[in-house]
Amino acid sequence: MRAYICHNPDAGIEDSHDKKAIKDALRLAGYDTEYHSTRKKSFARDLAKFRARDADILVIAGGDGTIGKVIGALKDRAVPVALIPLGTANNIGRAFGTAGLPHVLCESWHPHELLKLDVGKAEGLWGSATFLETFGLGAMPRLMSDGDKDGTGLIGAAALAYGRKVLRRILKTAKPFRVDITVDRKRVTKSVLGVEVMNIAYTGPALKLAPAAAADDRMFDVVCFDAGRRKAMMDWVEAPRGAPPASVYRGRNVSLRWRAAPQRLDDELKPAQTDEQTVHLSFEPEPVRILKCWLTPEPSTRSPVSKSWRNRKRR
Structure with missing residues (x-):
């Protein structure tokens, strides 16, 4: 499996968010990686050349601004997109229940379970x-x-x-x-x-x-x-x-x-x-396909805990 990484190296505050950690997390999950920094001057030009045949997934590691800019510039939306939210609010990640350390997220993606994200x-x-x-x-x-x-x-x-x-x-x-x-x-x-x-x-x-x-x-x-x-x-x-x-x-x-x-x-x-x-x-006519994360909580089918049980004293 090949992963095309778009990473904002200025996002995140931990060692687990730097270039080496992102690449190591993907390799641990079994991906061959091609790394691109969004801060590089040639990034926009390189991304414009990207096509779905160039990788099995496109990984965006950064905050909401980075995710928006990468997806907005993506010419070929047939490639599945995997999110590693590294910002403060991470509103787009929240919308898909995606959060956590990169090495945990990379092993939790479902390669054949895709969710859609409309592009305004x-x-x-x-x-x-x-x-x-x-x-x-x-x-x-x-x-x-x-x-x-x-x-x-x-x-x-x-x-x-x-x-x-x-x-x-x-x-x-x-x-x-x-x-x-x-x-x-x-x-x-x-x-x-x-x-x-x-x-x-x-x-x-x-x-x-x-x-x-x-x-x-x-x-x-x-x-x-x-x-x-x-x-x-x-x-x-x-x-x-x-x-x-x-x-x-x-x-x-x-x-x-x-x-x-x-x-x-x-x-x-x-x-x-x-x-x-x-x-x-x-x-836009075509949405983006987002890799589902198994960490996303599923709706519970269990009955809610009764008030009497919650108030019961432990023996």
């Missing part, structure tokens, strides 16, 4: 681009621009907690803006603090903003941070249990029209403009 397409005056996670306006793009000011050096849970703290501060002071939303030809105009058009369930600092979203249903979840529910959204961000207090619209084709709000496409940020902005969101 955004079209605006700036051109066309693909995305995996979300297209957002307002609050979350502001988090991207403000979140690094005092959070440099934080890792793991501390980084996620800091991101949620900053988001709550942004929601507290955010000025509402109006946005026209068209979802499958149905239009609504709202006053919002932010909008996130979700392709998967998670975004930002590991927030499950769209719990009903599926990575393979070719449906967007348009999540609106309603201006009138500011405090409720702030409370949810602090303790994000259950569905967020937001308006949600689902559909295959989405158009947004707004002004004076920053935008983001996954981790690519564009500042607010005074002129009216429009974006059209749809899906």
